[in-house]
Amino acid sequence: MKIYIDIQGNTISGTLKSDSDAAKSFAALLPLQLKLSDYAATEKVADLPKPLSTQNEPAGTAAKVGDITYYAPWGNLAIFHKSFGYANGLVALGTLDSGIELMRKPGELDVTIRLAD
Template structure:
């Protein structure tokens, strides 16, 4: 399954992993949210409710372009810079075109929907 993200002048997709947390996110779509910069390597957006943590567990091969859910805060994290796994982080998928769209700075309205 793929998701479409639209904010500022950016329109990009992500391919989801097949895990319970990713499926729970899909069940909420479409969503109108706000996306903002966090730290120096990611953008985040808060969901209207927390997702299931059944897809949790340590993962490796962290990569720029990963789409994750951070369970303790209930937010999506999209990484445009290197990062390391930490407890509570669940990988949902990866951005299909890389992380370049995430380099637009600032806070913006964000639409998340299923990509046909």
């Protein structure tokens, strides 16, 4: 599943996992307007309007640069611009195909995430 993230006049793309209940649950929320904020100098995060399904998902995962994830304990989206070790409750949704440099910009980012046409 291809997605687009519109950020300050730029559009970057990503790919959601097709075999993931959590990714399908996320896709069902799109389009979404979110305010991504910095967290731990490693990721951009935003609260989601409702919890995602984590049925059939692993208990946790490690994140790599460009990973689009869901942190189930807090109910937030997390897009990683630096790699991060294993975390319980972290669920992989997909990856960015481009634009990681935009996620590294300091401060909040107003974004719209939508499914590709």
